[in-house]
Amino acid sequence: MTYLDAFRFLQKNNYRNHYECRYDYFNEQSFNNLKHRNFRTKNGKYRLPNYNTKRSKYKSDGLILHHFYENKFPNLSYLSSIRQHSDFLYQRKENLVYCNLLEHLILHALIFKETKNEKLGIGGYKSLPSQIEKLYLVEESKNEQDEQAKILKSAIGLTWSEVNEVLVASKTLIQR
Known part of the structure; x- marks a missing residue:
């Protein structure tokens, strides 16, 4: 499966109750202000444009947003990347x-596999396995994950052995 295939697959509304993205990532006006360097705080420093508050509606379901064009530009929600790629x-x-x-x-x-570019895909890839492992490998005696961890784990909906198979397969994929 290609990156485009996987992205489009996830975009389809009928897959496992995934939600159609109905709102842009940022408020367009504040994004344009930043692009034109009109976006400073009282202390004179630049800040991110205003997030579109409606876009984070499904965080409570354990879902996060991924930018399609991260296969061309890294970290499209970060200020430094926005300044370089301000479309x-x-x-x-x-x-x-x-x-x-x-x-x-x-x-x-998949981004890393297709681009073979250390700056594309691999940054996001490197931080995710440890986050996922932490969700599953909490000490059994504690057995009290915080509420957000439970939600994230529930959104994945797999057992540790199934998740581990995917982690191993993804590691193999990027080493090719």
């Missing part, structure tokens, strides 16, 4: 997909 097209709702942490890992592994 609002990259922040539009049709270029975003909701996914769980494991799906996000797979998207980043």
